Amino acid sequence: MLYGEVDEESRPGFERVNWQSIASELRAQVVELSHQAKAAHLASSLSCVDILAVLYESVMNLKEDDPGWSERDRFILSKGHAAAALYAVLARKNILTDVQLDSYGQEGSLLEEHPSPRLVGIEAATGSLGHGLAIGNGIALGARIQGRQFGAYVLLSDGECNEGATWEAALFASRHQLTNLCAIVDFNKWQATGRSQEVLAIDPLADKWRAFGWEVEEVDGHDHEQLEVKLRIRSDKVPRILVAHTVKGKGISFMEDDNNWHYRIPTSEEVHLARVELGLK
């Protein structure tokens, strides 16, 4: 089954969501944003679109009309270079207005190429890799100390697992049994200049997290139904991490698994081709 194809009967208890249509619209927006702002990291954004869509549409506890609601679940895009994907999702949830989204890459816009905490809906300044998981620790711990119910979701890249600070945070979360913390690795097998396996031999990635005391599940990071189920689970003992197998540049045939699109900006023609492939006009 291709990503986005849904066998609705097999998922009782869930609202009918047309994931394929949501994901295609988000992808088209991300491609358009990259073109319009001449901003890099398009392929890194495309690999995590489905994870973001499922978190914001179906998993996190948010209030539609109050993005700053104090008891909201927090999401931290630790791989801050995928900001365009986050902006597109935030706009879909009306946390950003369309006018704000259109300002991406324009002078004076709060929508920078990496997320800024000055923008409503952004929980942390990320982009320098290796920061997000420790911040997630603090948020999850803060909820526990105050007897509050919210949790933290942190999206990491596989390249980011090179950072020592990621593993410092992994130790703390496990030692303090932060069960209201959920991490996801967007495991697209690439980092800026090469395969993550070639750069620092990141495999076996799931085993590394297991060894650090986390409950680990490997999932297809483009399978919305699977993500929906797995992201909703909380362990009662340890923090959870989904090692989400993804394809960099997912959804656009000429970008898929081609690391040139870490930095390349799509031309108008390529934006058009992408829209056609996504089934949009």
Add this chain to the structure above:
Amino acid sequence: MRNAFARAVTSAAARRPEVVLLAGDIGNRLFDEYKERYPDRFYNCGVAEAGMTGIAGGLAATGLHPITYTITPFNTVRCLEQIRLDICYPNYPALIVGTGSGLSYAGLGATHHSMEDIGLMRMLPNMHVVCPGDAIEVEMALEAAIGVKGPVYLRLGKKGEPQVHLSPPVFEIGKGIVLRRGEKIAILGVGNMLPVAVEVADRVDNFGVKPTLISFHTIKPLDGDLLEDLFSNCQRIAVIEEHGLAGGAGSAILEWANERNLDASKVSRFGVKDAFLTGYGNQSEARRLLGLDGEAIFDALKGYL
């Protein structure tokens, strides 16, 4: 100073339920009372300063007031980017406490000296930099720092420093404490060099000149009113700090004077030159070696009296 800090932080935690203390695997027994009273608000984050600082940012994001505590170079230089991005950029109320600053741990070697922390911390937007001069100032500084709606760096010495204040002074972040009013020369003691500044002032006094003596505890924001007064009324302003000359308190004062077209050549800076200190010695031996003892500083100033 660190025992005063332990007392003060325990008392702050009693009054303020938002205070959470994070330590980088030091302070063995120091926080026993705190831990016993507030076990859910103390976390040993391990030998992982970057992780500890990120946790502080996350705690602050939920409305708590985190305090990170470990040896100065590890709590500043080691985790500089976490302080910069996870705390200063969102302008969270948080307290970074460096213990054993300057040459407090001279004998432990250059790995444990901190000659850059004031400079690095004052370069960060939103950060306040506070260097209390004795144990009484530590307690007052902590209370004032927790009242700040933004990040504060608190620079401590070690333990057993001489007590300078006989009774609690008025302590306000950004306002130097004038201990003596004199003429011609002002002596500014920064943090754990305050007792040396007192000694220098005594020597100046014995020489026949009444000096102004100040505990210049806040390096950011600078006390502009006090500096204006000193630049107008003094012929010489001596700044004494256990920190590198580059970027320290003296350097901050030179920048301040330059921006206002004031005569920065009035300032004599006493600090550590651009070199790693190697060769075993305790704090007072290291100070003598570097010309940072009362006698050497007085000799250097004598020509201006």
